[in-house]
Amino acid sequence: MRWLTSLATRLMPVAFLVIAMIAVAQFWLQHAPSGHAFDGYLGKTATYLHTYAWWAMGLSIALWLVFFMGFFNERQRLVQPDSGEGSYFMDILDRLTNRTALEARLNDQPDAVFIDAEQLAQTLKSKVIGQDAVCEDMAAQIRRRLALKQRGKPVGVFLLAGPPGTGKTYLAKCLSNSLQRKLLHFDMTQFASGGHGATQLFGSAKGYVGSDAYGKLTAGLRDAPDAVVLLDEIEKAHADVQKNFLTAWNDGFVTEASDGKQISTTQSIFILTTNAATDTLHSLIERHANDAEELRRTSTNALRESGFAAEIINRLDRIFIFRSLSGLDVARVTALEIESMIKGYGLDVALGGIDPELLLDMMRRQGKLGSAASARDLVRLAEESIADTLIEAKQKGHSEVSLVAVGGRVVARPAA
Known part of the structure; x- marks a missing residue:
């Protein structure tokens, strides 16, 4: 008609x-x-x-x-x-x-994606030691949010809080690998200055130096819109830099300053880490271990009192609190760090090839460092204890070794 x-x-x-x-x-x-x-x-x-x-x-x-x-x-x-x-x-x-x-x-809206939350949780728990509750909650949150077909915001904006060296950064890396997404890792201590820090991430306006290239964040999201964006130690970034992320988390895009183009963030996962309010959060997690809602409420207040801007906290989808490592968890992390170091020298560790006495010695030495000790301290202790003997084993042509504590020192012996 x-x-x-x-x-x-x-x-x-x-x-x-x-x-x-x-x-x-x-x-x-x-x-x-x-x-x-x-x-x-x-x-x-x-x-x-x-x-x-x-x-x-x-x-x-x-x-x-x-x-x-x-x-x-x-x-x-x-x-x-x-x-x-x-x-x-x-x-x-x-x-x-x-x-x-x-x-x-x-x-352009992302399609719904369905993942096995239990399998993802098991994968994360096998790598991030001592944080089982966090891994399970993270997997559940990711599953629910990926299943939404239409989103006007990122898949998730998650804050990982707790003592240093407990696996916060490592969890983001493991999540990226498990979901097969690119990791965009930014050390926010490098963006402590307002204007310069913002231009590094979001580009420079026309007429200014660097306006012929995209910012690190906008370029990364342009090329990998479904990336896991890790903002390490977010509290150390300048307040103006932090505020530039508000549109990314609230409106689903960031603006590249050089050409004004809007880069979508609706497929991205933002992981923020912080070491702020560590002691307070540690006491809260002990006090409200069985009350998740109260723990979230009190931890939010603690972060606000430690200097976190209210507009940042209001845009967080979830706050995960990491526990300090203790007992066998420290031994597990120590063993994994030793295994990683052995592989770093081009060698393999034999089955059961790490002497328990070696683990106990390193745990005692770490314990002397007090509550501020972290997994990074374990790495340094391992390097001091076994690096030389691993180099010798490699020079001798060994491919698989066992580490044995002998007379106060560690010896790498070829596997039988």
Whole structure:
């Protein structure tokens, strides 16, 4: 019906012209004096028009009918919803907005992704020692948020709080590997200055130095929109730098300063870490171990009192509190660090190849460092204890070794 209405609208001027000509012809035939100078030519034309007047009038009336039918049909369709699914809304969008641009943005929305939360939790727990509750909660949160088909915000904005060296940064790296997403890692201590720090991440405005290249964050998200963005020690970044992330977390995009382009963050996962309020959080986790809601409420207050801006805290989807390592968890982390170091020298560790006495000695030495000790201290202790003997083993052509404590020192022996 639309094309017919459109055709009738286009032919309407022709109909008006035909009717006008018929009217002139009728007038001429009735009132023109005989013997007029133009009587021969005009008389023949008027007679010809008079002959086909009824045909012309019929065509004109038909055009008018088609036009009015189309007009009222269109008006009725705009006033009342069509029975076809979505047609009413899309007609409104045609009239009131840029439908093509809207459809393009909708097509850019991420599809729902379904993951096995239990399997993800097991993978994380096998690597991040002593933080089982955090790993399970993180896996559950990721599963729920990835299952949402349409999101106007990132998949998640998570804050990992707790003592240093308890696995916060490592968890973000493990999550990136498990989900097969690129990791964009930013040490926020490097962005302690406001203006300069912001330009490094979000680019420079035109006319300023560096405006010919994207910022580190905007370029990373442009190339990998589903990245895991790790903002390590976020509390040490300048307040202006922190505020630049608000649109990323609240509105689902960041703006590249060099060209004004908006880079979507709706597929990204933001992981923030902090060492702020460590002692307070440690006491809270002991006090509210069985009350997750109260723990979240009190930990939020503790972070606010430690200097976290309210607008930052309000945009966090979840706060995860890491526990200090103790007991066998320290032994597990120590063993993993030793294994990693052995592989770093191009060697393999034999099954059961780490002397328990070696682990106990390193745990005692770490314990002397007090509550401030972390996994990084274990790495340094391991390097001091076993690096030289591993180098010797490699030089001797060994490929698989066992570490044995002998006379106060560690010896790397070839596996049997």
